[in-house]
Amino acid sequence: MFVEFLYELRDRGVKVGPQEAMSIAQALRLGLHKGTLDGFYETARALCVHREQDLDAFDRAFAHHFRGVPDEAIALTEELMEWLQQPKSRRELTELEQQLLQRMDLDQVRQQMRERLAQQRQRHDRGNRWVGTAGTSPHGSGGTNLAGIKVGDAPGGRGALEVAGERHFKDLRSDVTLDTRQIEVALRRLRAFVREGAEEELDIEGTIDKTARNAGELELKLRPPRRSNLRVLLLLDVGGSMDPHADVCERLFSAARRATHFKELRTLYFHNCIYGRVYERASLMRGIDVLHLLQDCDPSWRLIVVGDALMSPWELQSAGSRWSWTEDSGAPGIAWLAHLAQHFPHSAWLNPEREISWYGTAEIIRRVFPMYRLTQDGLLEAVHHLMRGGARR
Template sequence: MFPLTPDDYETKQPKLPAFLWELFQKLRRRGFPLTPDDYETLRQSLQAGFGWTSQEALRDLCNSLWAKSRQEQEILTALFNQLAPKNEDWQLSSVQVEKDFDATHSSNKEQHQNVPEHQEHDEIVTESCSGLPPISLKDVQLSERRFIFVPQFPLTYREVAQTWRRLRRPVRVGPATELDVELTIARRCQQGVTASVVLKPRHRNVARLLLLVDRQGSMTPFHRFCEEVCTAIQLAGRLEETAIYYFHNVPAEGADEQVLEPLGKELFPVLDSILPEITPLKTGYLYEDSDLLSPIALEEVLQKHASDAFVVMMSDAGAVRKYYNVVRLLDTISFIKALRAYTLNYVWLNPLPKSYWKDNTAAQIARHVPMFPLNREGIQQAVNVLRGQQYIIEKPL
């Protein structure tokens, strides 16, 4: 998209410090959704006089314009500290930006050349305890964070936040502070004189979300990814309540396996013929912590957080192991039947793509539960289903 250079943005005033273009490019490579308009906005802000009083002021200006989350602010700050000149005079006025910046820069350069060598750089010497000569890092500029590691997940924090903000259940609650235009007009027409305006409460999103996350076992490689998604939903989803609980393999275990007897000794039985005989499973435990050390009764969680709420299950559903486990399928269906007594708004997010769901337990669960891959398209479809969009599953419960 960018055959652009910093010269494309230069105007008469102000002239941007050269390192800002490199900062802009590095942020784009790290997934920041920046466009030429964002760079132009920074130039206009500098032209208005903002960000010139100190290096910290310029850094804060970049954060306010280009970073939209705490994680992005940390990345931008670390890159800024790496790229910004260390000994540059930032005491510039908004009126003299154009005429004084180049002069100040050149003056600093002359002063820098006149500084004795022993004062120009800090010399770092590490002592060796093995008898080898010490390592001298003279004339080397070290930053506090030399490496900036940015997770490369299928979803970014921003994508998750923007998608889940669409999950809304607006209700007018609280004090009447918003003008009700229709009732105000109706009152004045009815009375025939100027009357007081009619106010109504503002809309408030009362949507509640219960996240049930599979941990350990085959989900171990996805722990960091699922944590990032859950954190983004919890902190930036703008829901009234987001509760997170954890389980291992299935949310509930111990379904009555006697219902499987009519299936005989089939190697890969489907449960369609015995679905009416499968009873809801409310016994068992979920966990309040990701290490699965603090159990809490499943029924207590459902009564407290699932009633008239949205529920999202996050698990590979056995797709990683690539085998079919009929007992796991039975336990899952029994749990879903218990969940349906509290809410009908539930979906399943699988960290593996659909191509991995074939010929295993995940493929069978997806026949009974709306299941979507944990990527951009998947979470958008999941939110649409939770919002009421029609979704056809092969064998509804």
């Protein structure tokens, strides 16, 4: 019952692992749950839930799992201790967790899978218990369980191809989703320190040096503190084909806003392609001339463009913007992009679409800006590129 509960939690997105299981076991052994189900609820919640966003999921899992269960909390302890001695499954484990658990028995997993398949009635994706795809259960396809058994990709693939023990492990998270923290961590690398401004920090080496030169007479040397000197210009494509990506752009935007290590950050918007103007508001209000912008932002700024680079070819080649009749920028979109890329030697284009759809206009823009996917890996590469000095492809 207890183990099932942990799986239920994982099914609902509360990331519990062996560490939580061990903690609960220890807590129960110490009698922290006072032998009651209520006590168990409070103890398990304190140990399994790490952020308030997960509290609701925990409550639902608990209600679902323990509905109608009498006070059997004491029995839980024994069951848990037993489980810990023979761990049945491995999820994505850190090195620490690896040490905690022994390698599991392949036969056992096979047996378990047969039982699961017998119980299972429907298709299942992204869980951690049932046989399905993209989950962390030991059974299924495209999953993250290190020692799992792969079920063939063909429909009804019972002829399971066993790849247990082989590391067909791939961290799906870094490839698919980007949470705000991951973006923040990636953006952290985007910094360049210089000493500038008021002298308010004691330079110890310098003070010792000066004092020694001064025949032991104390002479303090101050210096300006080290501060990041990096300025970032973020241009976001909004509307139309970018709507499905609004969420990830939003997260990138808020992470960039919160980053304290940029000396200056300017965020401006455009639609599909940049012509003569970019906009301060996502609603494309309050336009700014690109030429003025370039006067404000010298080439030391890092330019990050976020867009799917999808548009009709003539948007790149014609001089006017397709969605505004009044605007004639005097030069085709591609010329503006090339001008930006030339002005900012450190620039990168982040594309939320997959690489396979980078054709047509994206292919042309790719020749102007180095293009990276808007994923954790892509973002890190882009940041690396921006720091390296922006060698052109």
